[in-house]
Amino acid sequence: MRNFILRARKGPTTPDFSLDDLSRVGRLEIVAHCLANALFYSQNIRTDTVVHLVFDGPSDPPKTVRFESDQLTYLGGFDERTLAGAVQKALSAGKGLSLGEERQVDNGLFVAKKGFERVVQDRTESLYVLERRGADIRTVTFPQDVTFVFSDHLTMPKKTAKYLRRLGAKPICVGPRMLFASQCIVLLHNELDRQGFGKMIY
Ligand SMILES: C[S@@+](CC[C@H](N)C(=O)[O-])C[C@H]1O[C@@H](n2cnc3c(N)ncnc32)[C@H](O)[C@@H]1O
Numbered sequence: 001m002r003n004f005i006l007r008a009r010k011g012p013t014t015p016d017f018s019l020d021d022l023s024r025v026g027r028l029e030i031v032a033h034c035l036a037n038a039l040f041y042s043q044n045i046r047t048d049t050v051v052h053l054v055f056d057g058p059s060d061p062p063k064t065v066r067f068e069s070d071q072l073t074y075l076g077g078f079d080e081r082t083l084a085g086a087v088q089k090a091l092s093a094g095k096g097l098s099l100g101e102e103r104q105v106d107n108g109l110f111v112a113k114k115g116f117e118r119v120v121q122d123r124t125e126s127l128y129v130l131e132r133r134g135a136d137i138r139t140v141t142f143p144q145d146v147t148f149v150f151s152d153h154l155t156m157p158k159k160t161a162k163y164l165r166r167l168g169a170k171p172i173c174v175g176p177r178m179l180f181a182s183q184c185i186v187l188l189h190n191e192l193d194r195q196g197f198g199k200m201i202y
Helices: 028-039 080-093 116-121 158-167 181-194
Strands: 002-008 049-055 063-068 102-106 109-112 127-136 146-151 170-173
Touching (some): 002 028, 002 116, 028 049, 028 080
Parallel strands (some): 002 049
């Protein structure tokens, strides 16, 4: 299973936002780009892929929205607005959750009142954190079950970086430039595809 944990520190935790200007909603367009690149490739949906979106923004933090590609049914498209709409639907269903509680919203779509540490704690095996100074992904042989942690446009807080290190997360780098989070996802998927893991459908 390929797990992508995206921390969106300003990402919304309640559904009361407009889909008309996503960049004002904690940069939700970045989250949508990450979702699109994690879940889809040309004319297909990825298998064995889980995306955990951890939101810390207003007004009821924390919340985690999870997409499981193997169970997902048609979302209505893969444009920013549609994907942000799916997030909004999950946040709507997540109203009133108590800490640690999770609810299924739809096939392959879940919402939980869980924060970043809790989500990462559940996936400490084969945990990699995306860092410019990490090991080159071309030198790493990834296991089949793998988890990648990264942030959106905001830097991970220092204490989170320390926490990840304590958990044994291995720093990895996808290339020499600071890329968008969604671009890192494409490169990671590609590296795993090249290493021959995952069920490929052409
Ligand atoms: C746009 S970057 C974050 C920029 C933010 N100002 C920072 O300094 O962390 C989004 C995510 O992609 C990761 N990232 C971007 N380029 C990378 C690279 N070449 N190798 C590894 N991770 C990268 C970052 O570590 C971060 O988690």
